[in-house]
Every structure is written in structure tokens, then in C-alpha cells.
Amino acid sequence: MKKMVQTDDLIFEYAKRDEEGNVIGNYRAIDQVNLEVEEGQFIAVLGHNGSGKSTLAKHLNAILVPTEGTVWVDGTNTSDPNELWNVRQSAGMVFQNPDNQIIGTVVEEDVGFGPENLGVPTDEIWKRVEDSLKAVGMISYRHHSPNKLSGGQKQRVAIAGVIAMKPRCIVLDEPTAMLDPNGRKEVLRTVEELRKKEKVTVILITHYMEEVIDADKVFVMDHGHVVMEGTPREIFSQVDTLKKYRLDVPQVTILADELKKRGLDIPAGILRKEELVEAICRLK
Numbered sequence: 001m002k003k004m005v006q007t008d009d010l011i012f013e014y015a016k017r018d019e020e021g022n023v024i025g026n027y028r029a030i031d032q033v034n035l036e037v038e039e040g041q042f043i044a045v046l047g048h049n050g051s052g053k054s055t056l057a058k059h060l061n062a063i064l065v066p067t068e069g070t071v072w073v074d075g076t077n078t079s080d081p082n083e084l085w086n087v088r089q090s091a092g093m094v095f096q097n098p099d100n101q102i103i104g105t106v107v108e109e110d111v112g113f114g115p116e117n118l119g120v121p122t123d124e125i126w127k128r129v130e131d132s133l134k135a136v137g138m139i140s141y142r143h144h145s146p147n148k149l150s151g152g153q154k155q156r157v158a159i160a161g162v163i164a165m166k167p168r169c170i171v172l173d174e175p176t177a178m179l180d181p182n183g184r185k186e187v188l189r190t191v192e193e194l195r196k197k198e199k200v201t202v203i204l205i206t207h208y209m210e211e212v213i214d215a216d217k218v219f220v221m222d223h224g225h226v227v228m229e230g231t232p233r234e235i236f237s238q239v240d241t242l243k244k245y246r247l248d249v250p251q252v253t254i255l256a257d258e259l260k261k262r263g264l265d266i267p268a269g270i271l272r273k274e275e276l277v278e279a280i281c282r283l284k
């Protein structure tokens, strides 16, 4: 299968500054990270605050370029300044705060900005706006002002704006962090639909473990390193390690783990409460 994203021994250092702004050294936020993401995969990057997730995300559409190592997006080296446009078109970014991403005063106008900047012909822009708003379930709000939308709805409009540019890959950097539980569900459902219908590669950066259950593969970061890598079930079965990396392990996974430690025949890496109920009902 084709590689959509690859990082080879990626290192990134921020300049450390004193109070007057003088550079007094470097801070290594990403240390030797190797990732491989295949076309069409849903990849999740989990990590506690400050573990380096956003710094990594910013490398995927060349907002940052490596201090050392290489990042490839759809076969293009992101450090090549001549390829900036191609990299940004291949990997669309959705950020934490929808208010910083929406610039239009009407929903459909906002979604059209991206393709317009890409020089897409007008008829095609309108088609893309319509298709993208349908894909995120916001078509009935096309003439609304974004100001009046809920956080989850705004974030779906921001996602529509990214899809309208037809990226090969979407990187979502904590897209639910500022949303209430309903907004979080809306956005996650939207991401899931996109993955199924639009067949776009999805990289979801989050610190909520519940959000990674459906991923094909999960990377856990800590202090700039990838410290765990595997399927959600492989990751969720290592409860003590997850706690060590200060992740909030879902209650159902902790409960299943405690029961297993007490000697009950419960499988490792329980992801959902239905699975735990099934496992308990099967006990003799």
C-alpha cells in the first residue's frame, strides 16, 4: 500500500529564550520519531499535554520543518521550500479552536475560501462547497453566520473547509478539546464518516483515549518520543503503562483490568462497556 506520511528519525528543537528574548539554548520537543501512515488509514496520536503532539502535527503540513531527519507527505519531502504548496495541499489541518479557523461571515463563503485560494474554477468551488457541507452534515446551515453555530458545528464547518481543498490526508490536532461532550461526539462521527465515504487518510491527535478506539493504529507520545505503538486493543491492554504516561484510561478498561488481575477470565484491552458485559456474562 502507498505511504501517505513517513517521518524518518524526526527531531525538532525549539529555541529556548530568556526574559529579554535572547536565545539561550534549545528545547527538544520531538526526539527521533519514526512514523509510517499508509493511504486510507486512520491513525491516532495520543499523549499527555506537552508530549509533542502538536509539534509533530505541524510537521505534517510544513508549518514546522525538521531540525534533523525527514518528513515525507505523499512522497514529498516537507523540507523542500519549492514543495510547500504541494505539501499543504496534500495534508489539510484542522486545529483545536474553530474560532481561529473560520473567517467567512457566511458558512458557504467560509468553506469556499480554501478552493478559491487554490484557483479552483467558480462552478467547481460551488460543487465542492455543497459536497463538503453535505459530508459533514452542515448543508442546511450553508446560509447561516458561523458566529451563531455551536462549537461542534463550527468545527464541522472548519472540517468542510479543509475537505473542500481535496487533501489526500487530514490532520486533526485536538479538534474536540474545546467542545462539550455533544460537540465532541458530532465531530468524531464526522471524522468517521469522512474516513468511510471519502476514503481520506486521517491522523487524529488527541489526549482522549476514548477517541482512538476505532483507529487502525495508535501511537502514544511522551516527552517527544513515541513510547507505544499498536492497535487500540494492544494499547488498551497495557493499563499500567498508559497510567505511567499520564493518560486518562477509560473507566471500563480499568475495571476490566482490575477484574482480570483478580483472576477473572476477562480478555485484555477491553475497549467498550458492551465487551465487558459480554465477557462477564460468559464467565462460568
Ligand SMILES: Nc1ncnc2c1ncn2[C@@H]1O[C@H](COP(=O)(O)OP(=O)(O)OP(=O)(O)O)[C@@H](O)[C@H]1O
Pocket: 014, 015, 027, 029, 047, 048, 049, 050, 051, 052, 053, 054, 055, 056, 207
Ligand atoms: N513555540 C514554542 N517555543 C518553545 N517551546 C515550545 C513551543 N511550542 C511548544 N513548546 C514546547 O514543546 C513541548 C511540546 O509541545 P506540544 O505543544 O507539541 O505538545 P502537545 O503534546 O501538543 O501538548 P498540548 O496537548 O498541551 O497541546 C512542550 O514542552 C512545549 O512547552
